[in-house]
Amino acid sequence: MKQLNAINTISRLVKKDPAVRAIFVKGSVARGEMDIYSDVDFYCLVKNDKLEEFLNRRLHYLKQYRPLLYWSEVNFVGPQIVAVFDNGLHFDFYTVTVSNSPKTDQIKIIHDPEGLLNNYKAEKLSITEEDFIRYFNSFSFTMLEFVSAYKRNDLIWASRLGSHLCGDLAVILRYIYDRNNSKLGFKRLYKNLDKNLYKKLHKAMDFLGPSYLPKGVIMLTEILKDTIEKIPNEVIRKINIKFFEYMYDRIIKLKQEDKKKISIQNSKG
Known part of the structure; x- marks a missing residue:
């Protein structure tokens, strides 16, 4: 599936970045519910002192997968690039640190050499x-x-x-x-x-x-x-x-x- 190809290609590049401490995905990919229409919620957990430098490199990494038809910057759970590739894949690229990494929903760990996510426990998506x-x-x-x-x-x-x-x-x-x-x-x-x-x-x-x-x-x-x-x-x-x-x-x-x-x-x- 194109989702997995994108995750593998971008992860392979991003994990070499000196700012990156861990990589994980959330959403339907992590929950095992992915189909051909699913988007990708891709997270890079980075060092605090290298955050700004890393943000300037995100587009470069995305473009190594395929040409972009559209992209925009928002700040939802952290700095985020909403991207759409020329094959129609919607790819959300989130950048977080240890202090603001979200705990809702399940995750699938892609890269975590320090074991930062070993004790991750997903909060339920329930309302009060x-x-x-x-x-x-x-x-x-x-x-x-x-x-x-x-x-x-x-x-x-x-x-x-x-x-x-x-x-x-x-x-x-x-x-x-x-x-x-x-x-x-x-x-x-x-x-x-x-x-x-x-x-x-x-x-x-x-x-x-x-x-x-x-x-x-x-x-x-x-x-x-x-x-x-x-x-x-x-x-x-x-x-x-x-x-x-x-x-x-x-x-x-x-x-x-x-x-x-x-x-x-x-x-x-």
């Missing part, structure tokens, strides 16, 4: 109970915004709010069905849902376009309504269920109001 409550309450509040946008006929914005609802729902479902990876949200969520629930979510997302509203949002809301019974009681007590139920009723009424409008229009026609 407080985060879960925040996502749930955020869903309810976004429902309020959706109703306002839909009723004023701002359907493009209403559709975007539907996407926000979907994002919150994905994390909520992930927390319930795959808690250890709840931060991943949508990513590979289909593997953790039963077929019926997956079909419902898939169909709801199909109807989030402006021309289909409010159908998609009603379906998302019904999915969450049906999911509440699976939330532990100690968490339910901390969620603003009263607000959710109020907004649920308002969302359902949109369907009834639309039916009345259609009926009136047909009678006039």
Whole structure:
């Protein structure tokens, strides 16, 4: 696979750099979930006093693999180059030190002569109970915004709010069905849902376009309504269920109001 070819080629060059202490990869490659569409999360752990020098050499190493179609610099967990090669491979080149090396997710060690990563223990990708409550309450509040946008006929914005609802729902479902990876949200969520629930979510997302509203949002809301019974009681007590139920009723009424409008229009026609 091109991912492994890129990792091998770039690692072979980078590990000779005097600033580099260790090399590892994360993401789907490290978890053993890589397929032909996967990107690469490539990490170089470098010496503090040689960090700035190394940053100036990153592009050189990347270009030794293949020509770059695109690249940009960001600072997410550390200085990072987001690169796309001429074969379409997305390659994220991270530079970290011992003090700021991330502990989330699994790693696959490529080069570690000092044994710096021997005691690496991945933190779970789970959200906290407080985060879960925040996502749930955020869903309810976004429902309020959706109703306002839909009723004023701002359907493009209403559709975007539907996407926000979907994002919150994905994390909520992930927390319930795959808690250890709840931060991943949508990513590979289909593997953790039963077929019926997956079909419902898939169909709801199909109807989030402006021309289909409010159908998609009603379906998302019904999915969450049906999911509440699976939330532990100690968490339910901390969620603003009263607000959710109020907004649920308002969302359902949109369907009834639309039916009345259609009926009136047909009678006039």
